[in-house]
Amino acid sequence: MSNQDKIIGLDNENIMHTYGRYPVALKSGKGVFAKGADGKEYLDVSSGIGVNSLGYCNDGWVQAVTEQLNTIQHMSNYYYNEKASLLAQQLCNSSGLSRAFFGNSGAEANECAIKVARKYSFDKYGENRNEIITLNNSFHGRTVTTLSATGQDVFHNFFFPFTDGFKYAQPNDFESVKNAVSDKTCAIMIECIQGEGGVNIMNADFVTEIAKLCSEKDILLIVDEVQTGIGRTGKLFAFEHFGIKPDLLTLAKGLGGGLPIGVCLCSEKLKDVMSPSTHGTTFGSNPVVCAGALYVLSVVNNENFLNEVCKKGDYLCEKLLKIEGVKSVRHKGLMVGIELELDNAKEMAAKCTENGLLIITAKNLLRMLPPLNITYEEIDKAVEILKTVVENK
Numbered sequence: 001m002s003n004q005d006k007i008i009g010l011d012n013e014n015i016m017h018t019y020g021r022y023p024v025a026l027k028s029g030k031g032v033f034a035k036g037a038d039g040k041e042y043l044d045v046s047s048g049i050g051v052n053s054l055g056y057c058n059d060g061w062v063q064a065v066t067e068q069l070n071t072i073q074h075m076s077n078y079y080y081n082e083k084a085s086l087l088a089q090q091l092c093n094s095s096g097l098s099r100a101f102f103g104n105s106g107a108e109a110n111e112c113a114i115k116v117a118r119k120y121s122f123d124k125y126g127e128n129r130n131e132i133i134t135l136n137n138s139f140h141g142r143t144v145t146t147l148s149a150t151g152q153d154v155f156h157n158f159f160f161p162f163t164d165g166f167k168y169a170q171p172n173d174f175e176s177v178k179n180a181v182s183d184k185t186c187a188i189m190i191e192c193i194q195g196e197g198g199v200n201i202m203n204a205d206f207v208t209e210i211a212k213l214c215s216e217k218d219i220l221l222i223v224d225e226v227q228t229g230i231g232r233t234g235k236l237f238a239f240e241h242f243g244i245k246p247d248l249l250t251l252a253k254g255l256g257g258g259l260p261i262g263v264c265l266c267s268e269k270l271k272d273v274m275s276p277s278t279h280g281t282t283f284g285s286n287p288v289v290c291a292g293a294l295y296v297l298s299v300v301n302n303e304n305f306l307n308e309v310c311k312k313g314d315y316l317c318e319k320l321l322k323i324e325g326v327k328s329v330r331h332k333g334l335m336v337g338i339e340l341e342l343d344n345a346k347e348m349a350a351k352c353t354e355n356g357l358l359i360i361t362a363k364n365l366l367r368m369l370p371p372l373n374i375t376y377e378e379i380d381k382a383v384e385i386l387k388t389v390v391e392n393k
């Protein structure tokens with residue numbers, strides 16, 4: 001039996017079946033390449049869903065993380081933590097926001113944003129102004145509350161009762177958002193580009209009108225950048241493309257470069273909303289994870305690097321459009337959705353995987369979230385594999 005089959009067997013016998021997996025076990029990786037348990041090489045344009053923002057085992061990142069690992073691996077939040085404070089300072093400075101809360105995942109970052117929004121409103125307006133409007137087709141996480149926040153009926157099953165107080169509006173339809181707003185609304189939560197929902201890029205007018213409505217009515221604007229943040233779209237934060245300023249900003253996936261981190265940032269007017277014992281988490285602010293994130297920022301938060309992300313995204317999409325069978329491509333930076341003529345993205349993703357290209361899907365699209373430092377040659381190589389697969393079927 002191959003090593004891979006052994007691992008697949010072990011998984012099947014011991015891990016809850018919550019994931020539809022490709023029949024591949026990954027063992028190691030370097031840069032944009034991963035190696036399977038039996039030595040097969042893969043070019044990975046999914047980066048662990050946008051997590052390995054500098055690819056596998058980037059030298060500088062490994063050094064920063066191991067250095068911290070050899071210094072102190074964890075401390076509780078009863079004590080001050082230099083790495084977390086430095087990371088918070090950088091995130092606040094670069095986003096124009098004022099305070100950070102560190103958790104361990106995107107869902108936790110969003111939970112924090114929801115709690116801050118509701119407490120701000122409770123403190124100022126009392127108990128009944130607690131509704132949050134989110135968009136259809138959004139994705140905000142898997143906890144019972146963030147499932148409620150997620151505007152897709154398929155997620156509102158089995159786990160009743162879900163958290164109350166969420167209303168849904170149509171993306172790119174400002175009237176629909178306006179109609180959902182009432183005296184009870186405390187926040188509007190959006191992704192500037194819906195990732196899991198299928199790389200849906202919000203119109204600039206839609207986003208700016210929401211921001212304006214929010215500031216008129218003291219409704220908080222929560223921008224979920226768990227997927228779009230940290231350079232993915234060619235700006236450090238996707239909201240910068242829209243010229244708005246969120247009251248609450250959440251980040252996770254790409255921030256740690258491969259280690260689990262989530263952060264909720266809040267604006268100046270919200271900086272004192274949370275007080276001791278209103279929120280917390282044991283693992284949040286882990287210094288090893290923060291050291292990894294500081295390294296990621298030291299590379300990504302750089303104008304030249306971000307311009308390259310834009311250029312590489314454009315280069316990639318231009319090439320993708322030349323593949324016969326590709327119907328359309330949507331992208332911002334290196335967040336890319338590919339629509340196929342035959343509408344068979346799932347089948348094609350599986351075929352690509354067999355052919356050594358790790359690519360994922362979102363709804364009916366193929367999706368690429370390659371490492372932000374992918375080279376033009378590696379892009380060529382990825383496109384070549386995709387072309388072979390798509391044009392042969």
Ligand SMILES: *Cc1c(COP(=O)(O)O)cnc(C)c1O
Pocket residue numbers: 104105106107108110139140141142191195196224225226227228252253
């Ligand atoms: C992935 C994702 C989440 C959830 O993040 P987890 O780390 O899986 O909890 C939330 N919002 C968006 C936009 C995401 O893409």
